[in-house]
Amino acid sequence: MFNVDVHVPDALDRRILRILMTDAHTPFREIAAQAGTTVGTVHNRIKRMRGDGIIKRFLPEVDAQKLGFGICALIELKIAGGHLLEVQQELAQDTHIVAVYDVTGEMDTVFVGKFKDTPDLDRFVKGTLQHKHVKETRTRLVLNVVKEGFAPRLED
Numbered sequence: 150m151f152n153v154d155v156h157v158p159d160a161l162d163r164r165i166l167r168i169l170m171t172d173a174h175t176p177f178r179e180i181a182a183q184a185g186t187t188v189g190t191v192h193n194r195i196k197r198m199r200g201d202g203i204i205k206r207f208l209p210e211v212d213a214q215k216l217g218f219g220i221c222a223l224i225e226l227k228i229a230g231g232h233l234l235e236v237q238q239e240l241a242q243d244t245h246i247v248a249v250y251d252v253t254g255e256m257d258t259v260f261v262g263k264f265k266d267t268p269d270l271d272r273f274v275k276g277t278l279q280h281k282h283v284k285e286t287r288t289r290l291v292l293n294v295v296k297e298g299f300a301p302r303l304e305d
Contacts, residue, residue: 156201161186163303165194166204170300173207210298218245218263220270221291224277225256232282233257240280245273248299256287 158166164184168175177195181188198204213221228236233251237258241249248261264270270288277283 156197156203158198158203161190162194162198162203165191166198167303169195169204169207170303173209213263217265220264220266221294222262222264222270223289223291224260224262224274225252225287225289226258226260226277226283227255227285228257229282229284236280236282240277243273245269256285 156162161184165180168180168183175183177188177191181191184191195204226236226240237249237251240246240260243262245262245264246260247263250259250261251257252259262270262273264273274286274288278286
């Protein structure tokens with residue numbers, strides 16, 4: 150059900166969010182100057198957006214390759230009926246998995262994983278195939294990352 154108490158971000162909220170999405174450690178004073186408002190307003194807006202769940206957390210954007218995770222793979226799974234959520238939640242706990250999606254089509258779910266090398270990926274895929282509710286997997290290797298990021302671009 151739609152929650153009527155949740156604030157819909159206005160133009161100022163979106164300006165603040167754009168600044169934070171570029172650098173989450175931007176000081177409130179700098180955000181205020183760039184957004185054309187006061188430090189107190191920035192503080193209150195960020196606090197409210199955190200409370201509303203619009204801002205979930207502040208974290209660094211890291212380069213997986215520079216951390217030794219040179220392989221990005223899209224792993225599609227076909228899962229036995231009635232066990233989709235259970236399998237997704239279980240496999241999502243693996244440290245390699247960075248995203249999990251329900252999808253339409255022949256397969257049921259897609260996992261995005263970051264792996265150190267092909268033996269690392271091979272262990273994950275073969276282990277996944279041993280899961281009692283996984284019927285089939287299809288793995289695609291990412292050759293080049295053109296764009297990676299999960300936040301939408303905000304307009305005024």
